[in-house]
Amino acid sequence: MISPGPLSFERAISAGLIACASAIVYLVVKGYRARLVFHRLRQQGMPMPPWNPILGHLLAVPPVMKVLPEDAQQPDAFEALCKAHEKKDADSIIYLDMWPFADPMMVICSPVLAVQACQEYDLPKPPILHAFFNPLAGGDNLFTMNGPEWKRSRALFNSGFSAGYVLQQTSHIVDEAEVYVETLREYARKKEMFSLDDVTCWYLMDVIGTVTLDSRLHSQRQFNPLASALRRQIRWHVLDNEWNLLIRWNPVRPFVQWYNNYQMNSYIAAELDKRYAEWTSDETAASSRSIIHLALAGYMAQQAQQKDQPRPKQLDRAFRDWATVQIRLFIFAGHDSTSSTICYCFYLLQSHPEALAKLRAEHDAVFGLDIAQTASKMRSQPHLLNNLPYTTAVIKESLRLFPPASAMRGGLPGVYLQDDKGNRYPTEGTNMWILHSAVQRNPHYWPDELAFRPERWLVKDTQDPLYPIKGGWRPFEHGPRNCLGQTLAMLDVKITLALTVREFDVRHAFEEWDRLHPTSKVKHVNGDRAYQTQSGGAHPADGYPCRVSLRH
Structure with a gap:
């Protein structure tokens, strides 16, 4: 092996100095x-x-x-x-x-x-x-795009969020909501304090997984590589309000983020390949309007225009990468903001018992007094969810006071x-x-x-x-760039409240949390202990510690 001579060493030093000088000049010019x-x-x-x-x-x-x-x-x-x-x-x-x-x-x-x-x-x-967004979605996505590419992508996914089609997803949402309800029952029986925000995030992850991938993730009850990688990516995501340099410049972060990206991309790529194989063997499999099927429909339409070429046996890699990014965005946005909204609905209803009483009375009138029949009624008569004006008002007022983004x-x-x-x-x-x-x-x-x-x-x-x-x-913005999933988000929250507020008393446990974690630092914003912190979107402070009890 030939060792580098003095000249090579000097060149390396010179290159390093030039790079540093260029960076300094760039910063000075941009700052000026x-x-x-x-x-x-x-x-x-x-x-x-x-x-x-x-x-x-x-x-x-x-x-x-x-x-x-x-x-x-x-x-x-x-x-x-x-x-x-x-x-x-x-x-x-x-x-x-x-x-x-x-x-x-x-x-x-x-x-x-x-x-x-x-x-x-x-x-x-x-x-x-x-x-x-790049660490969460993996690339340029429907939220960050501009121009013709954004218009094409938006048009492709629009039909998956029409009011009529979203209402047809009621049964799927209720399936996941029943798992959430059973989790709350377990905490009520154990009489334990727990993080409502954490439990609700896993619940909404399963809901958006069903709507996006047309398959159940089961992340509320067991390990799912996609859901776990995304939740881990959010925890490792550094935001602009992080002033601790040891956290901000953690050398481990790039490796953790790469691994999370690999896990998410591999899972979604396998789902895309699976759906494509089903579609090419049986075109009746294309009836769904889930996000994954809408993305594939756009791809198949492009392939159909190339009449002189046979249908490819495998998905084009460029398309798979593009679709993976869009699916990751929908899963992130679809679970993160809605879970926070549910927590704040519980928080505000606890603080305003007269509003909670009106909400329960409305649910009694629409779904009947037997709360055990609520889930089956929503499955068989999803239109009942459109007859909840006061519930809608509670959700909108919660979103006014605590918008997630x-x-x-x-x-x-x-x-x-x-x-x-x-x-x-x-x-x-x-x-x-x-x-x-x-x-x-x-x-x-x-x-x-x-x-x-x-x-x-x-x-x-x-x-x-x-x-x-x-x-x-x-909270869902207005105009051409408004939130595509707002109808789904409102339906998620309605179903959740309909299945919980009459069975449980959900009470925050911030006083108990503060006794276990004493501090002299400020812990309120506008008088609210459940102030918003940044974790992906805006979430309740300290994960919203709470206790749940069964109503008699």
């Missing part, structure tokens, strides 16, 4: 451009906290963080900044310079401006979203947002973060903005002060 954007915005009088030419708005963050829990979701901090620094003669919006942690940002807490960004202009999804859009040259006072806000060079929690609790637009009042959603008179403002409720 970011600061220049805000220098110009400041000259135009745009709303923002006190700005420093070197540190931007980084100094504005620590005072806010002192009054919030360490693990509170980022939107809570930015909502507090918006309230503290918005102009009195302007709508709820501020610009934030968080370089090098983020590109120039507009924080939007106004429904008027949110409607313009997402509906009137339908601004594109920015590249920054890839950093969040926010929206992000990218600005464009020449596009300005304008508030009702005539102020115009340039979007070029910024990412717009529409904070759903802040929009839906904005006191300028919502009477008793922090109060749980399901009656808001039963008001018919548009002049009533409680009547929700247009575009003010947006």
Whole structure:
């Protein structure tokens, strides 16, 4: 073996120095451009906290963080900044310079401006979203796509989420819900404290697995490689609000994420191959409108156009990779946000016994007094789930107070947002973060903005002060990029409440949890101990410790 000579060593050192110098120059140039954007915005009088030419708005963050829990979701901090620094003669919006942690940002807490960004202009999804979604979905997906590719993919999956077809899935959802109910019975008998969020996540994983893959995962009761890998990937996912550098730069993370990706991709690829083999041998197998079948239908349609070529015996690898990413996205989004919503429904109903009594009375009227017959009635008469106006109001009010996610859009040259006072806000060079929690609790637009009042959603008179403002409720977003699975999510929550609220008393155990985990740190947001933390989407703090008891 020939050892490297002095010249080779010097070349390696030189290459390393050049790489470091290039990185420094890149950071300096990009940082200068970011600061220049805000220098110009400041000259135009745009709303923002006190700005420093070197540190931007980084100094504005620590005072806010002192009054919030360490693990509170980022939107809570930015909502507090918006309230503290918005102009009195302007709508709820501020610009934030968080370089090098983020590109120039507009924080939007106004429904008027949110409607313009997402509906009137339908601004594109920015590249920054890839950093969040790629570890979970594995690549460019329906949520991050723009342009013709997004339109084609959206059109392909639309029919799988039509109201009529989703209602036909009631029986499948009830199957998984009955396993969830039995799990709650076991905890009631054992009289143990447990994490409601964790148990509910596994439950919704099984629900979305059925709808997406047309097969049962059984992850509530046994190990499933796909479900376990995805839940593990979420736990290892580092978000922007992680300040601990030992966690943020953990050298083990890339290897764990690679293994999780391998597990998920292998499982889904095998399902795709299995369904394709069934389809090619028996075309009657194509009657389902599950996500996996809709993806295959699009592939088969493309193959049919190539009339002079025989049907391939195996799936094209490029298609399999694309379909795997979309399926991973649906499984992540379909279980993560809905599980959180169910937990917050229980939390708010516990805190408002009069609302819980009305909910139970509505279920008695629709499903009958024998709660043992509820599941069978939903299977045989799924249309009964459309006769639950108060239940729907409870769910919508829970989503208003605790939305599981926010929206992000990218600005464009020449596009300005304008508030009702005539102020115009340039979007070029910024990412717009529409904070759903802040929009839906904005006191300028919502009477008793922090109060749980399901009656808001039963008001018919548009002049009533409680009547929700247009575009003010947006947990599923609005416009062309609204959530494809919102009908399924609402059905999931209705079925869950119908099978649980009359059989169980579900009570949070935060006081007990805090005695076992004493701390002097802040543990409330807006007076709520079940404040939202970031774990994939927004979830209740500390996994929502709770106890369940059987009602007599």
